[in-house]
Amino acid sequence: MGELLADHTTLRLGGPADRFLTHTDPAAWPDLAHAASSSDTAPFVLGGGSNTLAADTGYPGTVIRMATRGIAVRPLDGDLVEVTAQAGEPLDAFVAFTVTEGLSGIEYLGGIPGTTGAAPVQNTGAYGQQISDTLTRLTVYDWALGRTHALLPGECGFGYRTSTFKTQPGRFTILDVSLRLTRQACASPVRYQQLADALAVRLGARPPLAEAAQAVLTDRRTRGLSLPSEGPDVRQAGSVFLNPLVVRAQATAIRAAGGPVHNSPDGTLRASAGWLLEQTGFLPGTQVGSGVYCSQDRALTLTARDDATAASFTTALEVLVHAVLTTHRIRLQREPVQPHRRSLSLRRTSLG
Numbered sequence: 001m002g003e004l005l006a007d008h009t010t011l012r013l014g015g016p017a018d019r020f021l022t023h024t025d026p027a028a029w030p031d032l033a034h035a036a037s038s039s040d041t042a043p044f045v046l047g048g049g050s051n052t053l054a055a056d057t058g059y060p061g062t063v064i065r066m067a068t069r070g071i072a073v074r075p076l077d078g079d080l081v082e083v084t085a086q087a088g089e090p091l092d093a094f095v096a097f098t099v100t101e102g103l104s105g106i107e108y109l110g111g112i113p114g115t116t117g118a119a120p121v122q123n124t125g126a127y128g129q130q131i132s133d134t135l136t137r138l139t140v141y142d143w144a145l146g147r148t149h150a151l152l153p154g155e156c157g158f159g160y161r162t163s164t165f166k167t168q169p170g171r172f173t174i175l176d177v178s179l180r181l182t183r184q185a186c187a188s189p190v191r192y193q194q195l196a197d198a199l200a201v202r203l204g205a206r207p208p209l210a211e212a213a214q215a216v217l218t219d220r221r222t223r224g225l226s227l228p229s230e231g232p233d234v235r236q237a238g239s240v241f242l243n244p245l246v247v248r249a250q251a252t253a254i255r256a257a258g259g260p261v262h263n264s265p266d267g268t269l270r271a272s273a274g275w276l277l278e279q280t281g282f283l284p285g286t287q288v289g290s291g292v293y294c295s296q297d298r299a300l301t302l303t304a305r306d307d308a309t310a311a312s313f314t315t316a317l318e319v320l321v322h323a324v325l326t327t328h329r330i331r332l333q334r335e336p337v338q339p340h341r342r343s344l345s346l347r348r349t350s351l352g
């Protein structure tokens with residue numbers, strides 16, 4: 001039997017891959033890409049598996065796990081530096097490195113599981129900061145063109161928890177990520193009320209860099225936003241739904257009922273998916289399906305326990321989508337990715 005995807009995902013779900021390759025040496029990428037592109041199907045690229053819901057039947061093709069490590073710092077003008085991380089570098093370790101080096105720009109992304117190479121895929125973000133805010137360049141392998149090249153931020157289609165890598169899955173493998181950070185003693189402005197409260201500062205304040213980064217880690221642990229090392233919530237992929245877009249009338253009704261609505265920088269309004277679930281009766285700890293529960297701390301995190309399967313997890317997601325749609329007339333959109341086979345020839349016809 002092939003390598004089990006359950007051994008490489010934080011949900012610990014997923015059957016065997018037909019073929020499983022691990023990428024550890026940046027210089028060996030051309031050989032690995034050559035070996036992986038022998039079929040007409042794009043390989044599925046896996047980072048830390050913290051946002052992946054793999055099927056019980058596994059993956060009928062090649063899976064490449066990105067495990068390259070390394071961080072390089074290049075001084076730019078004045079206090080600016082460009083920092084480049086290999087795709088397999090854990091995001092949390094990358095954030096900790098930048099904070100230790102006194103570099104500001106991703107200090108609020110600490111404590112998020114997974115790899116740096118996966119962060120641009122869903123434009124990973126937290127506490128009002130997202131990876132696209134400081135991104136300057138990506139090195140990618142383009143499976144449609146069969147070559148490595150650079151992509152600039154404007155070519156990545158970034159939005160709220162989305163990017164070209166999410167909308168054109170399988171086309172690009174991110175090999176390294178470059179960010180422009182600022183050498184300074186203070187953090188980026190605090191944009192999140194809960195963090196401001198934890199730091200006892202006002203919104204917009206710029207607390208000391210290390211203090212801000214530490215407050216994020218503490219707040220994540222307190223609110224069940226960290227991946228626990230043991231206990232009933234250990235198998236999870238974090239939030240299972242995006243905060244949904246709502247129109248003004250829906251936002252008004254939600255606010256009147258005491259619910260939060262966030263104003264996005266692009267002028268759109270987003271309700272809190274967690275609040276909607278709780279209003280629908282799914283409180284922390286509720287069982288949603290066979291072996292699938294809302295986590296002890298938050299409704300929006302589903303955990304897999306005991307006899308959970310990818311199928312029962314998927315059914316539980318459908319139950320929640322249906323319940324919120326029926327009660328609030330709002331359709332929730334899933335966050336974890338489900339690996340599907342992608343034909344290389346199909347994607348060649350849709351080059352943009």
Ligand SMILES: Cc1cc2nc3c(=O)[nH]c(=O)nc-3n(C[C@H](O)[C@H](O)[C@H](O)COP(=O)(O)OP(=O)(O)OC[C@H]3O[C@@H](n4cnc5c(N)ncnc54)[C@H](O)[C@@H]3O)c2cc1C
Nearest residue numbers: 047048049050051052114115117118124125174227237238
């Ligand atoms: C406890 C917990 C808390 C979380 N908190 C947050 C949060 O605050 N904010 C947030 O945005 N997310 C959060 N997440 C979700 C997840 O951790 C992030 O989205 C993370 O960036 C995913 O990284 P990964 O390496 O685990 O991705 P994976 O699950 O391995 O992959 C996710 C997707 O990215 C693709 N991919 C992975 N690596 C590459 C690559 N090098 N090139 C191209 N495609 C690639 C995969 O094919 C897949 O489609 C949380 C998850 C958990 C379990």
